[in-house]
Amino acid sequence: xxxxxxxxxxxxxxxxxxxxxxxxxxxxxxxxxxxxxxxxxxxxxxxxxxxxxxxxxxxxxxxxxxxxxxxxxxxxxxxxxxxxxxxxxxxxxxxxxxxxxxxxxxxxxxxxxxxxxxxxxxxxxxxxxxxxxxxxxxxxxxxxxxxxxxxxxxxxxxxxxxxxxxxxxxxxxxxxxxxxxxxxxxxxxxxxxxxxxxxxxxxxxxxxxxxxxxxxxxxxxxxxxxxxxxxxxxxxxxxxxxxxxxxxxxxxxxxxxxxxxxxxxxxxxxxxxxxxxxxxxxxxxxxxxxxxxxxxxxxxxxxxxxxxxxxxx
Amino acid sequence: xxxxxxxxxxxxxxxxxxxxxxxxxxxxxxxxxxxxxxxxxxxxxxxxxxxxxxxxxxxxxxxxxxxxxxxxxxxxxxxxxxxxxxxxxxxxxxxxxxxxxxxxxxxxxxxxxxxxxxxxxxxxxxxxxxxxxxxxxxxxxxxxxxxxxxxxxxxxxxxxxxxxxxxxxxxxxxxxxxxxxxxxxxxxxxxxxxxxxxxxxxxxxxxxxxxxxxxxxxxxxxxxxxxxxxxxxxxxxxxxxxxxxxxxxxxxxxxxxxxxxxxxxxxxxxxxxxxxxxxxxxxxxxxxxxxxxxxxxxxxxxxxxxxxxxxxx
Numbered sequence: 001x002x003x004x005x006x007x008x009x010x011x012x013x014x015x016x017x018x019x020x021x022x023x024x025x026x027x028x029x030x031x032x033x034x035x036x037x038x039x040x041x042x043x044x045x046x047x048x049x050x051x052x053x054x055x056x057x058x059x060x061x062x063x064x065x066x067x068x069x070x071x072x073x074x075x076x077x078x079x080x081x082x083x084x085x086x087x088x089x090x091x092x093x094x095x096x097x098x099x100x101x102x103x104x105x106x107x108x109x110x111x112x113x114x115x116x117x118x119x120x121x122x123x124x125x126x127x128x129x130x131x132x133x134x135x136x137x138x139x140x141x142x143x144x145x146x147x148x149x150x151x152x153x154x155x156x157x158x159x160x161x162x163x164x165x166x167x168x169x170x171x172x173x174x175x176x177x178x179x180x181x182x183x184x185x186x187x188x189x190x191x192x193x194x195x196x197x198x199x200x201x202x203x204x205x206x207x208x209x210x211x212x213x214x215x216x217x218x219x220x221x222x223x224x225x226x227x228x229x230x231x232x233x234x235x236x237x238x239x240x241x242x243x244x245x246x247x248x249x250x251x252x253x254x255x256x257x258x259x260x261x262x263x264x265x266x267x268x269x270x271x272x273x274x275x276x277x278x279x280x281x282x283x284x285x286x287x288x289x290x291x292x293x294x295x296x297x298x299x300x301x302x303x304x305x306x307x308x309x310x311x312x313x
Numbered sequence: 314x315x316x317x318x319x320x321x322x323x324x325x326x327x328x329x330x331x332x333x334x335x336x337x338x339x340x341x342x343x344x345x346x347x348x349x350x351x352x353x354x355x356x357x358x359x360x361x362x363x364x365x366x367x368x369x370x371x372x373x374x375x376x377x378x379x380x381x382x383x384x385x386x387x388x389x390x391x392x393x394x395x396x397x398x399x400x401x402x403x404x405x406x407x408x409x410x411x412x413x414x415x416x417x418x419x420x421x422x423x424x425x426x427x428x429x430x431x432x433x434x435x436x437x438x439x440x441x442x443x444x445x446x447x448x449x450x451x452x453x454x455x456x457x458x459x460x461x462x463x464x465x466x467x468x469x470x471x472x473x474x475x476x477x478x479x480x481x482x483x484x485x486x487x488x489x490x491x492x493x494x495x496x497x498x499x500x501x502x503x504x505x506x507x508x509x510x511x512x513x514x515x516x517x518x519x520x521x522x523x524x525x526x527x528x529x530x531x532x533x534x535x536x537x538x539x540x541x542x543x544x545x546x547x548x549x550x551x552x553x554x555x556x557x558x559x560x561x562x563x564x565x566x567x568x569x570x571x572x573x574x575x576x577x578x579x580x581x582x583x584x585x586x587x588x589x590x591x592x593x594x595x596x597x598x599x600x601x602x603x604x605x606x607x608x609x610x611x612x613x614x615x616x617x618x619x620x621x622x623x624x625x626x
Contacts (some may be wrong), residue, residue, distance in 0.1 A: 038618075039618060039620070087495035088495070182400035182401070183537075183538060183539070183540070184518070184536075185536045185537060185538045186538050189538070203519065205497070206516065206519040206520075207519075207531070207533070209533065209536075215609075215610075216536050216610045217610055217611070217613070218520070218533030218536070218610055218611065219533070219611070220520070220522065220531030220532070220533070223497075223498045223522075223529050223531070224496075224498060225496060225498045225499050225502070226496070227496070244618065247618070247620070254613070254614055257612075257613040257614075258613055258614060258616060260613075261613060262618065284618065284619075284620075287618060288617035288618060291615075291617055291618070292615065292617070295613070295615045296528075297528075297529045297530055297531055298530070298531065298532070298611050298613075299570075300530070300532075300567070300570040300571055300573070300574060300608070300611075301567055301570075301571060302604075302605065302608045303571060304601035304604055304605070305351075305352060305557065305560070305575065305597065305600060305601060305604070306597075307352070307560070307597075
């Protein structure tokens with residue numbers, strides 16, 4: 001199996017209560033690619049400027065990511081984001097956004113990228129997402145992410161795009177905003193009624209939930225005493241989730257649940273250091289060790305209650 | 314085993330987006346008692362006024378709760394609380410509080426209440442909690458709840474009370490406020506360093522977490538499409554948790570984990586109708602059915618990841 005991701009490639013400047021970095025490799029497609037590369041073969045599609053150099057390509061190549069569909073725009077500059085976090089690390093505050101080459105991005109997929117079994121449409125304009133989805137008609141599994149901006153200004157297009165994918169991966173505020181329904185469970189049922197087989201709701205420090213027609217699965221986040229930089233955690237989650245599924249022969253509920261854990265595992269590593277630093281040096285042993293920790297911290301014995309008096313009867 | 318709970322007994326007026334009630338039986342000791350009565354023998358200790366009548370006693374007696382230590386103050390009126398909730402049902406807005414007899418409450422426990430194996434100190438002034446704890450020196454398990462008010466105005470007394478209990482049961486905002494530490498995991502470690510063997514952090518719609526010295530356990534809330542009235546959910550959780558433990562011969566980590574589930578099960582029923590209405594008519598079959606649903610919604614297979622290429626090697 002192989003996987004294609006389409007999204008942003010960026011330089012990020014980030015400040016958190018624990019430090020700051022002026023220029024790091026970032027962007028949804030980058031965080032997603034690095035995470036998914038631990039599980040499957042990855043093609044990344046996105047635009048960069050002339051300031052995107054050998055060092056940046058090297059980070060992706062070190063993880064075996066295929067960068068043939070990174071479009072380098074002559075005379076252009078790479079998407080730049082500057083943001084900061086207060087002690088509430090769940091909320092990113094944007095200080096500057098320079099779209100640069102990302103503003104004119106029209107995704108063009110090579111034959112190899114079109115041949116992927118699994119496709120992830122990271123957070124880009126929903127018309128573009130739909131265009132990409134049409135370029136990969138034979139994908140077995142297609143998922144998308146989005147953001148409040150598109151729900152505000154391109155809702156109809158987004159709904160049309162959602163109809164054409166298998167899995168929607170968003171956060172709880174987005175699920176409520178998208179449906180106008182305050183109760184998350186009702187909001188989830190509504191989104192599923194539009195067509196997707198599954199909805200994943202990311203809840204930051206509270207974990208994540210998987211909704212499908214007949215099932216509900218919810219997991220906590222890995223308990224971290226130090227979160228250094230939450231940037232890219234959502235895309236890293238999606239990378240672990242989709243990457244793991246791309247490695248599986250059977251895409252059933254059980255595989256989706258394990259994929260939720262691998263997504264959470266990858267996200268938990270991502271936030272331990274700035275930018276992509278932690279994921280770059282991650283090993284499969286570390287991933288599996290944390291997967292087992294998730295089992296430990298969610299397991300309980302299924303012993304229904306009986307009053308002693310009732311047992312004695 | 315038997316259980317004693319000390320706390321408020323109240324009349325509540327509650328308005329939510331789904332309706333309103335002018336006068337319902339409420340209070341932390343009431344919600345706790347009803348929930349715990351499904352698992353063990355319960356003694357409730359708290360003050361009421363002359364307006365607390367046969368109908369109110371009948372609700373407790375119907376569940377077998379021992380009300381001998383309810384102190385009826387001649388000429389007094391019962392604690393009254395009026396509040397409302399917006400669509401964010403996690404936040405209660407207080408519109409009126411009339412402490413009445415609760416303002417002069419000095420808990421006096423009968424021989425029977427002092428003989429309990431399990432003691433719950435619901436949210437009352439921490440000096441009073443400590444006084445009660447000293448009246449039950451042989452309890453095998455003692456837990457307390459508290460609130461932001463006591464953290465603000467009686468922090469030193471509260472810390473002294475916390476040192477003398479086995480389990481602290483609070484919400485995440487209170488854990489952060491109590492320690493001044495924004496990271497919940499660090500905050501939890503700090504509270505455990507003061508003496509308790511376990512800390513439970515209630516997270517409303519996001520579930521609950523159990524911290525102990527060598528273990529972390531986290532569960533989601535039961536997914537409800539309609540939450541009618543969250544009042545008393547926290548005390549109902551504590552009632553299910555402590556009531557279940559009171560029924561168990563061994564108070565180990567495995568029992569605590571199952572108790573977390575039973576607490577969550579009870580809380581999930583509590584919020585389905587106004588006040589105590591849902592819990593009053595609950596059955597053990599319904600409780601066990603929802604316990605099993607928790608297993609369903611948290612279970613995944615522990616299969617570490619191996620790349621196909623690595624397997625082939």
